[in-house]
Amino acid sequence: MSKTLAIIGSGWAGYTLSQKVSPALYNIVVISPIRTIQYTPLLASAACGLFNFRLAEEPIRRKSRTSVKYYKATAENIDLQKRIISCKAYSTLPEEKESHFDVSYDEIAIAPGCDIQTFGTPGAKEHAYFLKTTNDARLIQQRLLEVLDMASLPNTSEQAQRDLLSIRIVGGGAIGIEAAAELFDLWQEEMRHLYAHLDGKLTITIHDVADKLLGTFDTSLSEYAMESLGSKPGVRIATGSHITRVDSDAIHTKEHGRLPFGMLVWATGNGVHPLVEKLPVKKPEKGMPRILTDRQLRVLRPDGSVIEGAYALGDAADVEGESLPTLAEVALQKAEYLVAVLNKKGRTGAGADGDGTQIQPQPFVYKQRALLAYLGQRDGIIGGRQEWKGNSAWLAWRSGSLGWTRSWRRRAMILISWAFIWLGGRDIARR
Template identity: 50%
Template sequence: MDSTRPHILVIGAGWAGYILSQQLDDTKFRITVVSPHQTFAYTPLLASAATGLFFSRLAEEPIRRAHRHITYYRALATSADLTRKTVTCAPSVLQPDGRDVVDTENLFAVEYDIVIIAPGCVNQTFNTPGAAEHCFFLKTVSDAEAIKAKLLSLLEVASLPTTTREHAKELLHIAVVGGGPTGVELSAELTDLFDEVSKTYPHLAGLPSITIHDVAPEILGVFHAKLKTHALQTFKKHGVEVKTNSHILKIDEGALYTKEDGRIPAGMVAWATGNKQCDFVESLHGVSKGTRLGRVLTDQRLRMLKDDQSILENVYALGDAADIYDRGLPTTAEVAVQKAEYLVNILNSSPSGLVQSPSPFTYKQRRMVAYVGGTDGVIMGKQDWTGEAAWLAWRSGSLGWTRSWRRKAMILASWAWNLLGGREIARR
């Protein structure tokens, strides 16, 4: 290995980290990636994967590539010494049952010349009792597979002769906590799935139901009022109940409890709201952090800031874990992608690899899309769209998120097979 090349350490392999791992010039830099998962998840595709629209493994990409000369460690970054330029890591060991176990007994340190901090966020349950133990989340492909397995289990248990019709109705009630794009799109995909399984499970017709709970007064909070109204009307048509101003008190096995309605039976509770910083970001001291989500703050060139707002040279931060000082950009894939592509261009175009005075980052707002079921969607941009045109744009946009032609072709083939023979969960 050529030790004269600058060593870049990338922490995390979400939208930002993955793009950096695949597009940084591996002839100019020695590149090391530290991430607890050896694949990158296409998060906009996870709701579709969870409901059997295509094989869930199509919603992820491997970090290791034969043509990429990088070092990858399946590990969690646990702490950093930004003065000595080292990051301490703990191996993340995959177990036969699919769980990841962090091995804190075998810590190791990675030195760097440039560090790029992009570990993303973790699920925020707001300390709701029982949420971590009983809810299903949707951040990884493993999460999507768990939701799909649970849905299949519920359908089969509801079909047993020992299950009363009333109990079957409770089992097939899916509660989605969160009225943002993730919760809305998961609910929409569930309505499509239940419409299809009514043909495979005709004895369960009329029993499945979906309820969206959100503490806010409206769903799809950032969308225009006209689009929110359209989404609500579409959900009402599909039988999806939307409960806003709903305060979740606790989650039990088989039920959730709200301040407004008390105990509500549910076969599955999907938690699709809230992010909080990972332990690594919380462990960083002496750096500037935002007050709302605790994100580390950077200047407009994505260089991390100290407490006194001075710049930490050769320390960059992006993705959901970071924000630009006094900007308040959203924690979306689009922001992470644009920041990563900016940083790739800056680093790759620098003769020495060590940037002195890069141009500032400028975020370009793209249109915002949400799927609401059937062949309907909402798009907010220079011109608002609803209906089938918005659905087609959402489907093509979902496909556009994939970074390889191989994935695009396989997903297109899956959609075609579904049109002919139904979803994997509900074959015709």
């Protein structure tokens, strides 16, 4: 009989495992509150109308993988010794009663991702918009249209217009910068012509506690990005900005006090997932708590010994002795590695070669890929072995949008969407 492989999470790691581990070798069970993979690098583009929201996600359930079971639930705890997952059904329906159940497994891949990082800032979770799911992107688009309509009312004063049209983005990493760039393009290319009476009143301010943006890039590229963004009309950069509180219509900073906004986008990075905090496993002594694994991605106990049958990957895990970034590329490479390990293990027996000899898989090695960021107006930067900036970097970034999707169908539909936008503008401008 096939062993049961439980996969916690449907992100880049969990989704890849669910689609590529052989169902002939394992009974695959996916436990996640989200039934799709969220293509996070595409969310800002979707929010700004470059293509339909559904093209920025892919479902776990597929006709070609009907044997894969999916449970819409959160994994609240894992008994790594008895190999039992305690789950709570996830529902947004107010009348739905709490439902708890257990799932037994033989092998487990723990990849729940990370939580939203607000650094405990009061009011942030209540009043800010985030950019982690397609629903977040949809809410940002709706809010943008709402503030434009409110600012257009005849009884709205000019100061109130400027306050409503003040978009503040907290976080100077790639997600925050690309959100600012896409919003700037949307305003310049489409919306300012439809709302000509508001032209010159919309501002996009990027707040970051650090003294520079895009800290993962080399200094020269970071400086180029700040110069490029700062030269765009209406875009402001507020580095060294310490936010102390968030109200429904304003943020409060140590440096400048109360600063009004019409929309606040929070993109400050990742926080520890609640499941990770509960697990009795080895974690880093400093920094964000993550599950530490050996180089075969096997989960380690607090004393450093290996927990057989338990693997961890994605943003919630790190390799002991390394400090791998919480990037989609890292999660993908780990997932591809683990797919090969599990499929070979399922065919030949636990840790055995074809002749029964006990073997260990080759250690996982992360291969650094280029870092890309979009800066608006067909400008971008690429960091890595070669450094690019300008229009060529934008072309590489835009073509990379196609590479993130896992299906040819979605790639084709994104291309078609771009073609229609080039011919007739974005649909968001017609709503």
